Amino acid sequence: MAAVSPMVSVRGVRKRYAKDVLKDLSFELAAGALTVLMGPSGCGKTTIACLLAGYVAADAGMLAIDGRPITGAGPDRVMVFQETALWHWMTVLDNVMFGPRASGAMRATQAREKALGLLQKFGLLDFRDKYPGQLSGGMRRRVELAQAMINNPRLMILDEPFRGLDVMTRGLMQEYYLGLFAESRMTTLFITSELEEALAVGERVLIMDGTPARIVRTIDVDLPYPRTPQVLASERYLGIKKALMAALYLPEHRIEGGSA
Numbered sequence: 737m738a739a740v741s742p743m744v745s746v747r748g749v750r751k752r753y754a755k756d757v758l759k760d761l762s763f764e765l766a767a768g769a770l771t772v773l774m775g776p777s778g779c780g781k782t783t784i785a786c787l788l789a790g791y792v793a794a795d796a797g798m799l800a801i802d803g804r805p806i807t808g809a810g811p812d813r814v815m816v817f818q819e820t821a822l823w824h825w826m827t828v829l830d831n832v833m834f835g836p837r838a839s840g841a842m843r844a845t846q847a848r849e850k851a852l853g854l855l856q857k858f859g860l861l862d863f864r865d866k867y868p869g870q871l872s873g874g875m876r877r878r879v880e881l882a883q884a885m886i887n888n889p890r891l892m893i894l895d896e897p898f899r900g901l902d903v904m905t906r907g908l909m910q911e912y913y914l915g916l917f918a919e920s921r922m923t924t925l926f927i928t929s930e931l932e933e934a935l936a937v938g939e940r941v942l943i944m945d946g947t948p949a950r951i952v953r954t955i956d957v958d959l960p961y962p963r964t965p966q967v968l969a970s971e972r973y974l975g976i977k978k979a980l981m982a983a984l985y986l987p988e989h990r991i992e993g994g995s996a
Contacts, residue, residue: 743767743923744891749787749797750948757783759948761797765891768921772934772957774984775944781927782818785895788925789815801891811839814889816880818896822868828855829864832882841887854882874905881913885920892924898933910936914961931984935977936963943983953983 744765751758757780765771775781786792787799790809799806801813822831832851836842842850855861858878868876877897884892897913898906914937917924928934934941935957943953957976959967967973 743802744788744925745798745800745803746784746788747798747800749794749799751780751783751787751792752795756948758794759950761950763942763951763954765923765925766940767923770917770924770926770937770939772938772941773925773927773944774929774931774934774941775949777929779944779947780949781944782895785815785893785925785927788891789813789893791815811841811887812890813893814884814887814891815893815895816884816897818899820868820876820880822876822879822883824868827865827867828860828871828879831868831879832886835883835887839887847886850886851882854886858882872905873901874909877901877909878912881916885916885922890923892922894924894926896927896929899929906933907936911962913937914963918961931977931980934980935959935973936968941980943980955980955983 742764746761746763749758749761750756761784773781773784783792787794788806790806790813793807806813823834826834829848829851832854833844833847836847836850837844852861852864855864858881860875860878860882863871863875868879871879880897894913898909901909910933926934926937928937938957941955941957942951943955944950945952955976959970959973959976
């Protein structure tokens with residue numbers, strides 16, 4: 737059987753600010769997969785996210801979706817930022833409706849109907865007339881996910897989406913997103929600095945290193961969903977965790993390619 741072409745392709749990308757941040761960066765994101773991106777602070781993870789979203793342009797190389805070059809922002813890609821991107825003067829419902837209304841992709845009645853359906857799915861229907869400042873951190877994150885998903889993106893980019901949440905809320909949000917992912921199989925790039933989070937959500941982990949940064953190791957996380965306490969206590973989990981820790985913290989294990 738012929739191999740399926742990757743949906744997202746990054747080839748020989750370079751990005752320079754005061755100095756090279758990324759140089760000769762290449763990787764692929766398979767369609768319908770949840771891929772995690774990890775690396776040390778300041779290595780360029782958010783820069784990669786912004787390049788894929790089309791918010792900034794590469795200085796060299798190519799980024800493409802299904803062979804079509806990414807030349808700017810588009811409705812086929814949505815990014816959820818580290819910090820909240822909700823408009824504090826808008827209600828929850830208005831925040832979720834904003835994207836398709838601003839782009840003209842939906843009529844007001846259509847956007848409202850879809851937004852209400854998403855809020856019900858996210859357990860937020862009773863909070864539709866509240867403002868972001870009246871919500872907990874976890875609830876604001878759920879609103880942002882609804883705000884992103886109403887646009888039906890082909891690529892979801894999550895830049896440390898649960899950063900700053902307490903441990904219990906973070907775990908609940910991970911479970912919540914995995915449930916949504918299982919329904920949609922939306923191609924996802926999930927950026928995190930937390931090893932445990934990478935193992936809780938990812939199907940594959942790309943590890944970055946150095947400045948300028950590149951992908952130095954790829955590790956497959958072939959664990960079943962849901963990642964129950966039993967799965968997270970299995971020998972396979974511990975073996976993958978050991979390989980991931982070695983790739984992140986031991987230079988001699990930072991070799992291109994390979995899997996656990």
